[in-house]
Amino acid sequence: xxxxxxxxxxxxxxxxxxxxxxxxxxxxxxxxxxxxxxxxxxxxxxxxxxxxxxxxxxxxxxxxxxxxxxxxxxxxxxxxxxxxxxxxxxxxxxxxxxxxxxxxxxxxxxxxxxxxxxxxxxxxxxxxxxxxxxxxxxxxxxxxxxxxxxxxxxxxxxxxxxxxxxxxxxxxxxxxxxxxxxxxxxxxxxxxxxxxxxxxxxxxxxxxxxxxxxxxx
Numbered sequence: 001x002x003x004x005x006x007x008x009x010x011x012x013x014x015x016x017x018x019x020x021x022x023x024x025x026x027x028x029x030x031x032x033x034x035x036x037x038x039x040x041x042x043x044x045x046x047x048x049x050x051x052x053x054x055x056x057x058x059x060x061x062x063x064x065x066x067x068x069x070x071x072x073x074x075x076x077x078x079x080x081x082x083x084x085x086x087x088x089x090x091x092x093x094x095x096x097x098x099x100x101x102x103x104x105x106x107x108x109x110x111x112x113x114x115x116x117x118x119x120x121x122x123x124x125x126x127x128x129x130x131x132x133x134x135x136x137x138x139x140x141x142x143x144x145x146x147x148x149x150x151x152x153x154x155x156x157x158x159x160x161x162x163x164x165x166x167x168x169x170x171x172x173x174x175x176x177x178x179x180x181x182x183x184x185x186x187x188x189x190x191x192x193x194x195x196x197x198x199x200x201x202x203x204x205x206x207x208x209x210x211x212x213x214x215x216x217x
Contacts (some may be wrong), residue, residue, distance in 0.1 A: 003106050004028040005196055006061040008052050008096055009071030013151065014111070018069065018188045019045050022196065030066070032058050037039050060100035067107040070096045073213045074123075082122035089123070093130035097137050107141065107199035109192065110134045114147040114209055132202065135152040141204045142195040144188070146212055151185030181209045191215040 005022055010031035018043040019120045022029050031045040038047040050058030052072045062068065072092035074084040093110065100108050100122040112127040115122075134141050195205075 002197075003029055004030060004066045005069060006030045006032070006048075006066045006103075006105075007045075007069045007071065007119045008029070008031075008032045008092065010045070011037050012071055012073075014149070014185065014188055014192070015071045015154075016040070016042060017185065018071070018192050020180065021189050021193050025193070025197075027196070028063075030061065030063065031080045032061075045189050053088070053095055055099040056096040056197045057103070059102045062099055062103035062105065064104055067109065067199065068096060068100050068103075068105050069109040069192060071111055072096075073111070075121065078122045079120060079122065085126035088096065090126045090129055093133055097133045100139055101137055105139050107196075108134055108137060108139045109142045109195050110144070111188075112143050112145050112146045117147070135194060140200045140202055142200065143204060143208065144191055144195065144207045144212060145209065146183045146188060147209060148182050149185050149188050150182055181213075183209060187213055187215060 005027050007015055007019055007022075007029060010033050011017060015031070017033060023042055023044045028044045030048050030054060031041050032048045032050050033041060034051070035049050040047075048058055048061045050061065052058075056139050070093055073089045074081055077085065077159055097108070110130060110132050113124055115124045115128060117124060131143055134143060191207060194215045195207065
């Protein structure tokens with residue numbers, strides 16, 4: 001029997017479609033939500049009321065041996081939101097890694113960001129610190145590094161697709177264009193489901209943009 005899955009950021013952009021996909025697989029999904037948001041969860045998920053920035057509000061509700069998927073983050077990140085990256089993005093993964101240790105989690109899945117990159121330095125710094133926190137738990141872990149996830153409300157980067165195509169043809173920029181490529185929400189959900197279903201035996205596995213795309217093929 002598959003281990004239970006505990007999802008933070010459960011009602012967000014990736015959280016809801018991921019939970020629906022996990023439930024369709026027959027997984028036992030426990031979803032961290034703020035009070036009043038329970039109705040936004042897909043039917044079948046077990047709501048856990050708590051504050052993603054305070055591990056004391058949810059650590060005791062994580063089933064022993066669970067896979068934890070951490071999806072909390074600042075919506076629509078931009079360079080002007082550096083303070084939120086520290087408070088929300090870094091603060092929430094700090095709380096989750098502390099809770100994961102207490103719960104003796106089996107596997108920790110963290111959505112980071114592709115790097116290095118010439119922009120969004122504060123965001124990348126917060127997520128890089130988050131990766132370090134994940135590794136420090138010594139819990140088998142998977143880190144996914146998308147750059148931008150296309151989907152409902154997140155379509156404007158489609159304008160950049162021709163630009164990316166040109167960069168991939170130029171040897172000097174090919175690697176950067178691939179590493180900082182665009183992925184779809186459907187591809188991200190597929191990659192997350194695959195990560196949940198296939199935990200590493202030990203250490204940390206890192207999944208970059210090309211591998212994220214492959215999970216939907």
